[in-house]
Amino acid sequence: AQTVTQSQPEMSVQEAETVTLSCTYDTSESDYYLFWYKQPPSRQMILVIRQEAYKQQNATENRFSVNFQKAAKSFSLKISDSQLGDAAMYFCAYRTGSGNTGKLIFGQGTTLQVKP
């Protein structure tokens, strides 16, 4: 069974600085997708960024980028120029590329605090 691990329960960053959130996963599959979701205090789940396993190029969305290391099964999220609105819980998630369920498997989450 696939598992996702986020080893940092809490992180903090100074406004305008850069922070990296870690995520590792375990799978025997070769075809899968990885996601980072943001959950602000409202508890709405918001997609931040996604990565296809077969793509070597790391995904980037504005201030958000990932470091995808497939052999190491690592998928970290880098937030550049941190803003107060980035403060939230961040979840790493895995989805298989096969079958017809598409369920997401989430990590435990990392709470990010942004200091002004």
Place this chain on the structure above:
Amino acid sequence: EPEVTQTPSHQVTQMGQEVILRCVPISNHLYFYWYRQILGQKVEFLVSFYNNEISEKSEIFDDQFSVERPDGSNFTLKIRSTKLEDSAMYFCASMGSQGYNEQFFGPGTRLTVL
């Protein structure tokens, strides 16, 4: 922009009572999901629904749980006899197709079982 909606936003019920949580997925989506998040914990998969049937369910999704898509637009989660440990945030999500596509989440229903 289309969105997933959920009602109610907060449901309070007595232990042993039945509850129905409602979701309206994005209209042209084909895959539907329920997840739950106990306060302070990770989001856990409950069930996926495709082509009018359950495609996968987790160990949490026991006989007390059921899902239905009664009219082609709503997607409901029923808990037959609630327990204290069912208190959680329940998220509905929908997805257009497999692959690279995003699951869109609703705002959640907070269920409190007393």
